[in-house]
Amino acid sequence: MTSSAEPVSRAERKKQELRREIIDAAFDCFAERGYHATGIADVATRLGIGHGTFYRYFQNKRDIVDHVVDDLVGRVTGALTAENAPDAVSTLAEYREQSARIGESLARIFGEDPRVPRLLLFEAPGIDRAMAERILDLFDLAAALTSAYLSHGVELGYLRADLDVDNTARAINGMILGTAISSLRTPEAQTAQSEALRRVMYDGIAAR
Amino acid sequence: MTSSAEPVSRAERKKQELRREIIDAAFDCFAERGYHATGIADVATRLGIGHGTFYRYFQNKRDIVDHVVDDLVGRVTGALTAENAPDAVSTLAEYREQSARIGESLARIFGEDPRVPRLLLFEAPGIDRAMAERILDLFDLAAALTSAYLSHGVELGYLRADLDVDNTARAINGMILGTAISSLRTPEAQTAQSEALRRVMYDGIAAR
DNA sequence: CATCGAACGGAATCGCGTGTCAGTTTCGGA
DNA sequence: TCCGAAACTGACACGCGATTCCGTTCGATG
Numbered sequence: 001m002t003s004s005a006e007p008v009s010r011a012e013r014k015k016q017e018l019r020r021e022i023i024d025a026a027f028d029c030f031a032e033r034g035y036h037a038t039g040i041a042d043v044a045t046r047l048g049i050g051h052g053t054f055y056r057y058f059q060n061k062r063d064i065v066d067h068v069v070d071d072l073v074g075r076v077t078g079a080l081t082a083e084n085a086p087d088a089v090s091t092l093a094e095y096r097e098q099s100a101r102i103g104e105s106l107a108r109i110f111g112e113d114p115r116v117p118r119l120l121l122f123e124a125p126g127i128d129r130a131m132a133e134r135i136l137d138l139f140d141l142a143a144a145l146t147s148a149y150l151s152h153g154v155e156l157g158y159l160r161a162d163l164d165v166d167n168t169a170r171a172i173n174g175m176i177l178g179t180a181i182s183s184l185r186t187p188e189a190q191t192a193q194s195e196a197l198r199r200v201m202y203d204g205i206a207a208r
Numbered sequence: 209m210t211s212s213a214e215p216v217s218r219a220e221r222k223k224q225e226l227r228r229e230i231i232d233a234a235f236d237c238f239a240e241r242g243y244h245a246t247g248i249a250d251v252a253t254r255l256g257i258g259h260g261t262f263y264r265y266f267q268n269k270r271d272i273v274d275h276v277v278d279d280l281v282g283r284v285t286g287a288l289t290a291e292n293a294p295d296a297v298s299t300l301a302e303y304r305e306q307s308a309r310i311g312e313s314l315a316r317i318f319g320e321d322p323r324v325p326r327l328l329l330f331e332a333p334g335i336d337r338a339m340a341e342r343i344l345d346l347f348d349l350a351a352a353l354t355s356a357y358l359s360h361g362v363e364l365g366y367l368r369a370d371l372d373v374d375n376t377a378r379a380i381n382g383m384i385l386g387t388a389i390s391s392l393r394t395p396e397a398q399t400a401q402s403e404a405l406r407r408v409m410y411d412g413i414a415a416r
Numbered sequence: 417c418a419t420c421g422a423a424c425g426g427a428a429t430c431g432c433g434t435g436t437c438a439g440t441t442t443c444g445g446a
Numbered sequence: 447t448c449c450g451a452a453a454c455t456g457a458c459a460c461g462c463g464a465t466t467c468c469g470t471t472c473g474a475t476g
Contacts, residue, residue: 178382
């Protein structure tokens with residue numbers, strides 16, 4: 001797949017490598033001081049390159065933050081979709097396992113590096129309207145996925161027949177969001193947090 | 209209470225009034241173009257005053273956004289606490305009613321003016337670290353309140369005895385957060401959304 | 417080793433927004 | 447009607463950071 005041939009001259013590879021490094025350095029800076037507070041010079045200095053060089057790789061400041069966010073969004077959607085087809089499941093027990101798996105996957109991304117949720121949830125939406133829309137798109141995508149899982153469960157009869165799949169999906173994603181945000185301050189509560197989340201989903205909160 | 213006397217000269221009242229108007233205008237601007245994109249001049253122009261005047265009322269740009277946020281946080285905490293003592297409730301049915309009431313109250317604030325959630329959730333956290341912490345504080349406060357309700361319910365026996373109150377509180381607040389965010393794009397779904405939220409809380413999602 | 421083009425660095429440019437200040441207006445009281 | 451204090455105004459000084467540009471360096475090629 002990556003062998004789409006072409007020159008791939010040694011120099012070309014070097015170039016792609018630096019491009020990659022710039023994206024990473026920008027991510028570091030944005031996460032550390034925030035988007036508006038970091039200058040192009042900061043990013044360049046962190047890599048030990050002149051800031052004029054930056055402009056050989058990216059159009060402008062707005063351009064790079066898009067690439068940084070691309071990267072993070074990719075990681076998240078990857079975790080959401082990888083190895084987890086909605087129709088791979090046919091009982092409630094299997095569904096619980098699958099949701100636990102997805103939950104862990106997200107927890108890993110968010111928990112291992114709190115800068116990821118910080119940037120996506122706290123920094124990005126304040127950059128401009130377009131970026132805020134991108135984040136909302138991400139929420140919508142997540143809602144659509146969750147919704148598909150729920151629909152599947154309703155069809156097979158292991159979830160409530162009268163479930164309002166779309167809105168319930170958003171509610172569930174909200175809980176996940178809440179977990180991600182909590183973990184910004186108390187990363188160690190992650191596990192208990194997602195356990196509580198699953199209990200609410202499956203058992204509700206009322207006494208029996 | 210407000211009659212703490214003192215001069216309250218006519219001029220003094222005028223002054224407080226303008227101060228108030230500046231806060232409102234700043235809110236309008238921040239919500240419209242975002243914090244970083246609005247200049248003091250924009251705020252002043254909107255009121256038809258010179259921007260020098262602004263500095264007679266507030267120290268600087270950072271100062272005013274604090275006051276704007278104060279205002280919004282006040283509205284939200286007001287909705288969360290007003291007329292809703294945790295111990296005013298003693299059965300599950302009453303608890304459902306109370307939670308519906310609080311939900312409606314929040315829905316009113318967020319639904320009537322989407323700029324409120326947009327500013328609190330999307331704009332504020334990106335301003336600087338201190339502001340992000342303020343928003344996290346607000347989440348913590350909300351979690352503590354919800355937690356108190358849940359504890360009360362566990363003690364009286366109408367909620368599950370093994371409920372992890374703290375983490376469940378955060379999960380529930382997450383769902384509320386999800387609702388607020390959804391309503392940024394689809395305000396009309398508010399009601400269905402919070403209905404779904406309550407169903408998850410009380411009935412879970414599994415078939416019986 | 418000479419040549420040439422591409423990549424690099426960082427000094428200089430440019431525009432913008434914050435915050436100040438000195439002159440002007442408003443207003444209440446005598 | 448007049449005076450002085452307080453409030454207002456907007457031109458201006460200032461700093462900061464994004465972007466440009468050109469002299470220098472690097473490295474491939476013959």
